[in-house]
Amino acid sequence: MLKVALRQPLADFTLDLSFEAPAGVTVLFGGSGAGKTTVINAVAGLMRPETGRVALQDRLLFDVKQGVWLPPHRRRLGYIFQEARLFPHMTVRQNLLFGRWFAPRGAAREDLDRIISMLGIGSLLQRHPAALSGGEKQRVAIGRALLSSPDLILADEPLAALDEARKEEILPYFERLRDELKIPMLYVSHSAAEVARLATSVVVLKDGKVQRQGSATEVLGDDRVMPTGVRAAGALLEARVLRHHLDGLSELDAGGLSLFLPRVQQDPGSLLRVRILAQDVILSRQKPEGLSALNILPAEVEQIRSGTGPGAMVSLKTEAGRVLARITRRSAQALDLAPGAACYAVVKSVAIARSDVSGTPQTEA
Template sequence: MLRVDVSKQLGEFSVEVSFASEGRVTGLFGASGAGKTSLINMIAGLLRPDRGIIAVDGEALDDTAGGLHVPAHRRRIGYVFQDARLFPHLDVRQNLDYGRRMNRLAEDPALQARVTDLLDIGGLLDRRPGRLSGGERQRVALGRALLAQPRLLLLDEPLGSLDEERKVEILPYLERLRDEASVPMVYVSHDAGEMRRLATQVVMLRRGRVIAFGGPEVLPSTAANPAG
């Protein structure tokens, strides 16, 4: 379970959000400026809330009343950004292994094989990122995050920089992650169709506040973005 009950002042903008989700994929949905990235950065530990608590499976990562703030590198949370952020001087195999080495985890050939198969990246292992398509780079970024063995995976608009053809290519892999991987995810998007396909629970945000929470049925009936 992911529990979030936080507030944060960011200049003239403020985030005041409270929800608890047991969904395999918790969607953070809203227009640009709704507070989605600020919220996901608080969950990641990159941004510290002014007040409140963030907990994963009953373990507090932030608790301002108790003076607790677990730093990002100790949270065991994977983060996949809109741009894949692969290391250009490393090949795919080395990029995939980076998270494991940084977290000082033992090699797990079975997990490596499972993730490589899940994301269909076995044929890319010897390539450098510059020789990959946008969709391939995002699949490698997903693999790198999974091989760090996170307790939670954050995806911040992972399809946002891709054209429609690449989005169609990668969406089935995200659905496979949801259905076959054992890692719960928080998925950020302003695209209602994308969210409807992937999310099992949705937190709908507007101007830093929750305006709806529930299953995908809370999403707007058309693909039009909600007011920010």
């Protein structure tokens, strides 16, 4: 358990917050300038807040009132930056081994070969950073952080400098860190897609304050706290793979409802997270017939929120979980939608991108 309480005047606002991060991946989620990097740097010891206290399990990293301040190298934290920051004159192997200089005496060491295998960097060991792609550099940076035997991994928007293809390359490795090594992680992001893939818990920041805290499902299902705008709003459903069909579709069971997606890699029986964007959902008051869309979910309207523009966000209760639909206010009126109204949520199978499907975080039994 990581416990954080900070207060620090900044240029545009005063950072004033507290939160607890349980085991797993806690994502600090917010738009640019929300204070996310300030928080993670305070935890790392790279900046000293005016007032604050940070404790990791039974260790006090700093407490201004008690006059406790551990220097960064004694905090047993691994830091993964936006850019890999590898030493250009060292080979990949040398960069990895550099991390071991910071491992405390007597600490359990991660096996070098295991880390190399898990990150798929065995063929890169003799190369220098200049000969690596952006994704390869980040994998090496992850390995270097792991080999310092940290009690906590800090990741400050580690995918921000990568293109979409490289992001898709790196995300599975962060999932493996979460599920296989089980090292707790504080991960900074402004991407709802990364939150959906990685988070076991989410802390939403706005102007230096905690706006919302909860599970990824709870936070992403609440359009009121979407720091990156309504276009990123969407539901996060949990579903189990039932079977793979010969036509290239996979059938999932989402709370007893069938959900058809482009073929997923996971085996039948696997539990998945599926992110469905609100803008990809259309509504009907009667069960549609003769549509190409395969996913038709019976629903009940929970709430309708209208903005200043022509749009409305409809929150729906389904057997699969909460679903959001972004429609026009004109459509909501034409359908006579109101809380308690029965309707159907329609989602095209091909609207669900491969990047919006991932394994669920594995928890201890």
